[in-house]
Each structure stands twice: as structure tokens, then as C-alpha cells.
Amino acid sequence: MVGGGQLARMTHEAGIPLGIRFKLLSDTPQDSAAQVVGDVVVGDYRDLDTLRDFARGCDVITFDHEHVPTEHLRALEADGIPVRPGPDALVHAQDKGVMRARLDAIGAPSPRHRIVADPADAAAFAAEVGGFPIILKTVRGGYDGKGVWFVRSEEDAHDPFRAGVPVLAEEKVDFTRELAANIVRSPHGQAVAYPVVESRQVDGVCDTVIAPAPDLDDELAGHAQQLALRIAQELGVVGHLAVELFQTADGRILVNELAMRPHNSGHWTQDGAVTSQFANHVRAVLDLPLGDPRPRAPWTVMCNVLGGDYPDMYGAYLHCMARDPQLKIHMYGKDVKPGRKVGHVNTYGDDLDDVLERARHAADYLRGTIVE
Numbered sequence: 115m116v117g118g119g120q121l122a123r124m125t126h127e128a129g130i131p132l133g134i135r136f137k138l139l140s141d142t143p144q145d146s147a148a149q150v151v152g153d154v155v156v157g158d159y160r161d162l163d164t165l166r167d168f169a170r171g172c173d174v175i176t177f178d179h180e181h182v183p184t185e186h187l188r189a190l191e192a193d194g195i196p197v198r199p200g201p202d203a204l205v206h207a208q209d210k211g212v213m214r215a216r217l218d219a220i221g222a223p224s225p226r227h228r229i230v231a232d233p234a235d236a237a238a239f240a241a242e243v244g245g246f247p248i249i250l251k252t253v254r255g256g257y258d259g260k261g262v263w264f265v266r267s268e269e270d271a272h273d274p275f276r277a278g279v280p281v282l283a284e285e286k287v288d289f290t291r292e293l294a295a296n297i298v299r300s301p302h303g304q305a306v307a308y309p310v311v312e313s314r315q316v317d318g319v320c321d322t323v324i325a326p327a328p329d330l331d332d333e334l335a336g337h338a339q340q341l342a343l344r345i346a347q348e349l350g351v352v353g354h355l356a357v358e359l360f361q362t363a364d365g366r367i368l369v370n371e372l373a374m375r376p377h378n379s380g381h382w383t384q385d386g387a388v389t390s391q392f393a394n395h396v397r398a399v400l401d402l403p404l405g406d407p408r409p410r411a412p413w414t415v416m417c418n419v420l421g422g423d424y425p426d427m428y429g430a431y432l433h434c435m436a437r438d439p440q441l442k443i444h445m446y447g448k449d450v451k452p453g454r455k456v457g458h459v460n461t462y463g464d465d466l467d468d469v470l471e472r473a474r475h476a477a478d479y480l481r482g483t484i485v486e
Contacts, residue, residue, distance in 0.1 A: 117178035118145030128392035295378035386414030417477035
């Protein structure tokens with residue numbers, strides 16, 4: 115696996131029961147996954163020679179991020195190394211302009227959009243879609259709200275163009291909430307779909323995921339799952355695909371982003387589904403039969419633990435575990451920085467309000483936001 119973050123850490127964990135030998139290319143020995151994986155290579159994923167050396171002896175290469183240069187992945191494939199997802203699929207998660215063009219071609223519903231050249235062109239786009247505000251995104255490199263600007267005027271539109279990469283303009287969608295459809299697809303085309311979830315953001319970062327999305331019409335939920343499955347098939351995705359969606363005020367769904375790796379909106383599956391997104395990603399990239407994606411309980415809630423004040427983590431564990439014996443805590447071994455994802459908690463049960471309260475309390479207590 116290329117990338118040493120928490121997604122690699124949890125994917126490695128999912129492969130342990132299967133006896134899978136897991137090799138990691140990590141930026142540093144202190145990265146989340148590098149702390150727990152036995153076979154770690156420290157190196158730069160942007161260097162082709164490093165990638166080639168790392169890939170020798172591997173049966174398959176997969177990723178915990180989308181940032182490996184597309185041309186490097188093509189070189190690995192030319193060397194005979196299976197890359198899953200492959201570069202022809204992964205480029206749609208790497209480049210938002212390419213993604214939008216392909217989604218248009220296959221008829222997937224999206225916000226109105228186009229590539230803009232400068233602030234004046236952004237203002238012209240705004241006029242085309244009914245005026246400011248609009249959303250500007252750098253086509254490559256953004257995540258967790260980075261590389262995304264909420265723009266209220268032409269004068270407000272200069273920052274995105276300073277990155278020196280193409281800028282995608284999108285209409286500001288009148289949405290009621292954000293959803294995510296998570297699916298997993300294997301090389302021979304077997305695919306499974308998890309329940310559609312609601313994803314709640316705070317300051318552009320995922321804060322809470324509710325599975326399944328409350329009060330979501332069965333027909334619309336099925337449409338979202340079918341849309342994600344069709345996108346995976348059309349793009350040739352192998353492994354986990356998260357399709358982030360807007361649910362609009364008039365009852366439509368629109369594709370916001372794609373991620374071709376395990377995803378924050380699927381962390382609830384660790385404890386709330388028969389087979390987690392991580393286990394199914396491992397199965398998919400090895401072309402093993404996929405596991406059952408059905409939920410184990412009527413409701414599961416995931417809350418991210420963001421960096422804050424941790425005066426006594428052991429004491430926080432004592433409180434959270436004693437208060438809620440069913441609570442599942444997943445910490446990533448990362449240095450604490452304000453706003454940084456350092457872990458998550460999962461709760462599940464029959465009553466949504468109760469499950470939400472338990473998850474929120476635990477996440478806030480682990481962060482240090484509350485102390486009682």
C-alpha cells in the first residue's frame with residue numbers, strides 16, 4: 115500500500131486475519147500505519163525509482179491517497195505490476211476537471227460547472243449560473259476542505275489561481291444535506307453496496323456520519339447506490355469507491371466528489387457492518403469474493419476525534435469505556451494538532467438519538483471539549 119496514513123493502518127488491520135503480507139511505502143517512520151506495519155519502506159511516492167523498488171515482489175499495489183502521479187502508475191503497469199485502482203480510473207479522483215468531464219459523458223448528475231481561466235472568467239461563470247456566490251476548486255491536491263473556496267465576488271476570487279493549476283468553478287448547490295454512497299468492486303466485476311449514509315461537515319471536515327441516512331426515501335437511496343455502482347463500472351474502479359453526494363432541496367442527488375480508497379464516510383463499517391470497507395477493499399484488490407455489506411444494527415454513528423487538548427488520554431479512556439461499554443474507539447497514533455483527524459468513535463443501537471448522543475459525547479470527551 116502506498117501511503118502511511120490511518121487508512122493504510124486500518125486496511126492492514128483488516129488483512130491480518132487473512133494472513134496477508136502487507137508492505138507499506140510511507141513518508142516517515144512515524145506515520146500512522148508505519149507504527150504498526152512490519153515491512154515499511156520510507157520514501158517519496160512522487161519518485162518513480164522509489165515506487166519501482168517498492169513494487170518489486172508485490173502481487174498488487176493499492177493506495178491510501180490519490181496523489182501518486184498518474185504517469186508513474188502507468189509505468190508500474192508497464193512493468194507488469196497490478197495497480198488497483200488503475201491509473202485510468204484513479205485519474206478521476208486525482209483531477210476534478212477530468213472527473214466532471216467524464217461524469218458529464220456518462221450522464222451522472224452534477225452541479226453546473228466549467229474550468230475558468232481567471233477571476234473575470236469566474237465572474238462570468240457566476241453570471242451564467244445566477245450570480246455569486248460560487249465554489250472554486252483547484253483541480254488537483256485538495257482534501258478536507260483544502261483547495262476549495264467559497265467565493266462571493268470577483269475580488270474574492272484571486273486566491274485559487276495563485277496555485278498555478280487549473281481551477282474548476284461550480285455553482286453553489288442549494289442542498290439540504292450531504293450523503294455518501296460507498297461501494298466496492300473487484301477486478302472481475304463483482305460489486306457490493308453499503309447503505310447510503312449522511313455525512314455532516316464542520317469547517318469543511320467530516321465530523322459525523324449516520325448509517326443509514328435518516329429519513330432517506332428508499333427509492334432515492336436505491337438510486338444513489340445504483341449511481342455509485344454505475345460510476346464504478348464505467349470508470350473501471352477496483353477497490354473501494356466513495357461517491358460524495360448533495361441531496362438538493364427539490365429532491366435530487368448530485369455528485370460532489372469521488373474517492374477511490376477507503377473513505378471517512380465508510381469508517382462506521384468497522385463495527386456496524388458485517389464486512390468493513392477495509393476488509394472488502396483488501397478482498398477486491400486481491401480479487402477475492404466480496405463480503406456482506408449489510409449493517410449489524412439499525413443505526414451506526416461515526417464521529418471523528420479532532421485534535422484538541424489531551425491532558426490525560428488514559429483518563430479519557432476510563433471515562434468513555436465505563437460510560438458506554440459498547441463504544442468502539444479507533445485512535446491513529448498521530449501527533450495532536452488543532453483540527454487534525456486523530457481518531458474516530460463508532461456507536462450503534464436501536465435508537466438514533468441515543469446512538470448520536472453517545473458518539474458525540476465520546477468524541478468530545480476524547481478531544482477535551484468536555485470533561486464531565
